[in-house]
Amino acid sequence: MPEIFKTIDKIKPAYDATYKFVMFLCKLLLIADIAITSMSVVGRYVSFIPDPAWSEEVVLTCMSYMAVLSAALAIRRGAHIRMTALDSYLPKGVVKFLDILADVAVLVLAVVMITVGWSYASGLGAKGTYVSMPWLSRFWMYFPVPLAGVAMLIFELEALYNHIKDCYVKEGK
DSSP: OHHHHHHHGGGHHHHHHHHHHHHHHHHHHHHHHHHHHHHHHHHHHOTTSOOOTTHHHHHHHHHHHHHHHHHHHHHHHTOSOOOOTTTTTSOHHHHHHHHHHHHHHHHHHHHHHHHHHHHHIIIIIHHOBOSSOTTSBTHHHHTHHHHHHHHHHHHHHHHHHHHHHHHHSOTTO
């Protein structure tokens, strides 16, 4: 059985690259958020700096992307809030089973986010436009949900694989 894990472990660089890409995207969104918000605030008090009408909607959209994508990043790091108070009192096998069960539940959530999120983005979102930017589709306001669903799916598959691998491979091997 460990031979199959060695083969599957070769995919790890793809997970690393995906993580770095999503992290880079979050950093760009944060920079854009700070720059647009700063320009908007300063523009209210300094006459020669513009205060664009679209700034609030763009900042909120960037924040939506960052919120859901950073949640996907937390899956890879195992940084989500979870109940571990009883783990020391439960048998290790039960804890591993509960970890795998939680992974499956998050995997289902990721699939729901992809399917329902895409349905909303391509349906409802595609029909509307931003109030301050009538040329821009609201698709981009709904798109963070399926995008984060894809990232969650990728990172959750890795987490699930790692939990299953821990059941079969002893440490140090």
